[in-house]
Amino acid sequence: MDLSKLPNDMKLQLCKSYFKVGCLFLPFVWAVNVCWFFRDAFIKPAYDEQKLIKKFVIMSAIGAFVWAVILVTWITVYQTNRVSWGATGDALSFIVPLGRA
């Protein structure tokens, strides 16, 4: 896909559908949306659809950021508390690191 060849209304649609797809627990899609449309939303000279694109990009950015915070928090909590959670902690573990000699 080459964005520069896309008419503005198609851009808006694309940005919107990326945002919608991102709502299915897909912050990565949001992050891609932000990177992909950043230029169109903030740097390019103003055009009709820019306001809406900007809105979606900002919402995507916030969403991706929130998810990143959630993920980091969860990983920290899990890593520090795995042992104290006992059986639950073990059940959640995918890889338990081996000790080193």
Added chain:
Amino acid sequence: MSESGSDLDATEHTALMDGHIAEARPDRELAERIARKRKTKSDNQRSYGSVEQIEGGPSGASIAQQPRVPAAPVEPQIEELELKYGARHVIKLFVPVTLCMLVVVATISSINFYSVKDVYLAYTPFHEESPYASTKVWNALANSMILLCVIALMTVLLIVLYKKKCYKTIHGWLILSSLILLFLFSYLYIEEALIAYNIPMDYITLGFVLWNFGVMGMIVIHWKGPLRLQQAYLIFIAALMALVFIKYLPEWTTWAVLAVISIWDLVAVLTPKGPLRILVETAQERNEPIFPALIYSSTVMYCMAAASPAPGAAGERELRPLQPHGTVEGEGRDGTEAGGGEAGFDAAWRERRDEGAAPRRLRVDSAPPRYVTRLDPPHAPPHAPDLDEEKGVKLGLGDFIFYSVLVGKASSYGDWNTTLACFVAILIGLCLTLLLLAILKKALPALPISITFGLIFYFATRSVVKPFADALAAEQVFI
């Protein structure tokens, strides 16, 4: 003029490679068109323009000649431009090919899992366990012939499906295979990588990450997405597939398969009745992109136009590469579960083969589309506005896979001299192929030259250069 030109361009993108179709057209018209095009293009200062035109002329010598009559003085310039254009794209192809090999080599040398032989594909019933060299040789040959048959069968099946316009079936197949690759194989890869690096991980994070990674991949490959991301996913998929082959093919079978596949590539692409050639021609006749997903393009790949008939095709291509991986893994995992695993394998293998065949060719796209347009005037206009431009050189994902298999296999013995020799040999082969592409201007198989070089360099380095270097090191002689 300009209008018609733009329309043509658009269609061009859609159409892929060589303009076999072009031959069908009245030469007169062609010549005129090309002449006009050249002028417009040069006016527009499109550097690639010249290449496109010439390539369009591709298979049909008649075409190439025709333009010359009207635009005789421009010829040398155009050829020079072509070469320059070609050189730029060679470099552009180097990067992804190198990246793919790097991923594979890095994985092989850091993750033990992929170089340990325990389970094999259902397609390779002979496991080379005998201590006798002659037995191993016929085992390897038999295995590779079986694989070749499966590949040929799958290719034919695909062509039949395509000819009968069973797009839904092909599409479903491709989507299924990419699903398997992006989720199952990625899962296995992540598991092995985490174990190798001893990184703790919980199921929640893993599921979340995999879900994000996989869905993004599906979107980018089968729908729309940034070009870079798409290229990255394609490279990763190719690397994953190569790893699967390295892991699940017996030792000597891998080398035999490489040799056999490159011969098959030659036959399938260059023979007049070769399956891949038929595939390309059919796609051109229908003015559709051929399996975009299976092909790495040095520039923009495909487009919105897909909305009509094209989308399916793109998906298919991608899927094919994926499927093979999927199958392989299934086999490896299930090992004993012959039934289900095997069935899966077959499909995967076929796809892979298909994929391999189609993707392996190098093509210059731009020219052929024009031809297509002319053939199907009604279709072209609607597509045109939506289509992204497809220019530049294309390399099939199958080529990526088998290049990486060769280099990865070489690196699995732990000798960096051999690995580097193979790497350089493959890049040289790629250069030569691209050079031939500039001269012959038609779709070419990318495997034969590179793989031949790679095999020669591998065995030469391993049996001659390495002992020599070792002896020198032992004697403390420095050259």
